Amino acid sequence: MTTAVDTLAGALARWLPAQRWYAAKDREPREVLVERVTPLLDGDPALRHVLLLVDGERYQVLLGRRAALPAALAGAAIADTPAGVVYAATRDGELMTRLLGRLRAAPRGPVFEPEPGARVALDLPARVLPVEQSNTSLVLGDRYILKLFRRVLPGPHPDVELHRALRAAGTPHVARLLGALTVEVDGGRAALGVLQEFLPDARDGWALATADRTAFAPEAAALGRAVATVHGALADAFGPRNPAVPDLSDTADRLHRRFSALAGGIPELAPFEPALRAAFDRVRTAPGPFTLQRVHGDLHLGQALRSGGGWTIIDFEGEPGQPLAERNAPRHPLQDVATMLRSFDYAAHHGTADPDWARRVRDAFCDGYAGVLADPRDQPALLHALELDKAVYEVAYERANRPDWTAIPLGAVSRLLGAGS
Ligand SMILES: Nc1ncnc2c1ncn2[C@@H]1O[C@H](COP(=O)(O)OP(=O)(O)O)[C@@H](O)[C@H]1O
Numbered sequence: 001m002t003t004a005v006d007t008l009a010g011a012l013a014r015w016l017p018a019q020r021w022y023a024a025k026d027r028e029p030r031e032v033l034v035e036r037v038t039p040l041l042d043g044d045p046a047l048r049h050v051l052l053l054v055d056g057e058r059y060q061v062l063l064g065r066r067a068a069l070p071a072a073l074a075g076a077a078i079a080d081t082p083a084g085v086v087y088a089a090t091r092d093g094e095l096m097t098r099l100l101g102r103l104r105a106a107p108r109g110p111v112f113e114p115e116p117g118a119r120v121a122l123d124l125p126a127r128v129l130p131v132e133q134s135n136t137s138l139v140l141g142d143r144y145i146l147k148l149f150r151r152v153l154p155g156p157h158p159d160v161e162l163h164r165a166l167r168a169a170g171t172p173h174v175a176r177l178l179g180a181l182t183v184e185v186d187g188g189r190a191a192l193g194v195l196q197e198f199l200p201d202a203r204d205g206w207a208l209a210t211a212d213r214t215a216f217a218p219e220a221a222a223l224g225r226a227v228a229t230v231h232g233a234l235a236d237a238f239g240p241r242n243p244a245v246p247d248l249s250d251t252a253d254r255l256h257r258r259f260s261a262l263a264g265g266i267p268e269l270a271p272f273e274p275a276l277r278a279a280f281d282r283v284r285t286a287p288g289p290f291t292l293q294r295v296h297g298d299l300h301l302g303q304a305l306r307s308g309g310g311w312t313i314i315d316f317e318g319e320p321g322q323p324l325a326e327r328n329a330p331r332h333p334l335q336d337v338a339t340m341l342r343s344f345d346y347a348a349h350h351g352t353a354d355p356d357w358a359r360r361v362r363d364a365f366c367d368g369y370a371g372v373l374a375d376p377r378d379q380p381a382l383l384h385a386l387e388l389d390k391a392v393y394e395v396a397y398e399r400a401n402r403p404d405w406t407a408i409p410l411g412a413v414s415r416l417l418g419a420g421s
């Protein structure tokens with residue numbers, strides 16, 4: 001006999017592949033299990049928090065239910081049931097306005113905890129950010145931004161942990177953390193979301209750099225200083241968990257493993273494999289010693305917001321597709337520098353190509369960074385290998401998400417190898 005939960009699971013299996021935050025986007029999941037349903041609001045509309053196991057991986061979804069959907073929510077429908085239409089509740093401003101206030105400790109349900117000393121208004125009008133991203137973000141009253149993670153992973157979450165430590169250290173370059181949403185799973189707590197101060201006048205670095213390349217150049221030095229300041233604060237906050245290592249053989253091994261995992265099904269990368277692996281091997285003899293530390297882990301121009309208060313770095317969750325242990329592991333800080341340099345190259349090759357601009361902005365960023373910490377250009381082999389690693393990741397990312405963009409990172413692999421170390 002087919003139950004209501006089976007019907008819902010089937011409808012979710014058809015709906016998931018169209019969601020950008022669903023990792024295995026290119027196919028319908030084999031199995032969707034509704035693991036736990038927590039009622040947050042009864043009536044019409046109703047709101048449920050739902051944990052799903054999708055091919056064994058845990059996700060959270062917020063489901064609304066109404067007797068009939070208003071036209072504005074027509075695109076959010078998931079299933080027609082005898083009790084009403086079930087739909088993606090994050091699209092429903094009315095329900096999302098009430099979300100924070102409904103997260104009271106229902107047994108094993110989601111909980112919202114404000115940070116010590118933070119006074120949080122629980123009923124500000126909500127709107128969902130129109131950008132498609134790895135997660136789903138709601139702006140509350142233009143004062144807060146609530147990011148709801150889609151994957152639910154037990155253990156310390158870097159977006160919460162790093163923001164908390166950076167604000168405690170008084171770093172001006174991060175948005176204030178106001179609270180966190182968590183849930184109990186597998187005997188521990190898992191982060192479901194973070195609430196932060198919203199910067200209403202902010203524009204992200206990608207928008208700025210692509211709108212007017214000339215105006216962006218002076219900003220790059222300030223961005224370099226901001227990233228170095230954040231690195232210094234992260235090193236202080238988390239301490240020398242992994243004190244100076246004599247060489248970066250472990251990093252080289254990791255780059256090789258990542259290449260094998262990422263490039264397997266990508267024939268365009270095959271001709272570059274020997275040169276890429278040689279570049280990764282050169283990391284083994286880069287002059288040390290090195291101190292590894294917590295880093296941002298997924299830094300690019302879209303993660304840097306420019307507002308009246310200067311540069312703010314956002315989204316410290318690392319690459320969302322990686323396991324938490326990998327994302328929380330100490331790394332060389334040049335990893336973040338390398339990924340930001342890749343972003344300048346993206347901006348330079350978006351529209352009319354302007355490699356000279358990329359070189360100027362890259363130098364300005366490194367100058368700014370070098371004013372606070374060591375000059376990234378003092379480690380050319382490491383920087384080169386880390387840029388290549390990110391470009392390979394980007395080829396895989398673009399093929400899966402934006403095939404028309406694949407030429408940008410693929411061209412970069414070729415250019416970076418041609419340029420040598
Ligand atoms: N504190 C903030 N103030 C203003 N806008 C923000 C803030 N944090 C994030 N944003 C906006 O939300 C978007 C998504 O945030 P982000 O943390 O990068 O989510 P994701 O991990 O899903 O990419 C950003 O590109 C930015 O435009």
Ligand SMILES: O=P(O)(O)O[C@H]1O[C@H](CO)[C@@H](O[C@H]2O[C@H](CO)[C@@H](O)[C@H](O)[C@H]2O)[C@H](O)[C@H]1O
Pocket residue numbers: 133134206298300301302319320339342343344346347394397
């Ligand atoms: O922001 P996310 O954490 O979801 O990061 C993913 O998506 C990014 C694109 O939105 C992608 O970034 C790549 O494209 C950017 C331009 O759109 C460019 O500035 C970045 O340098 C480039 O890597 C990112 O790789 C991916 O993880």
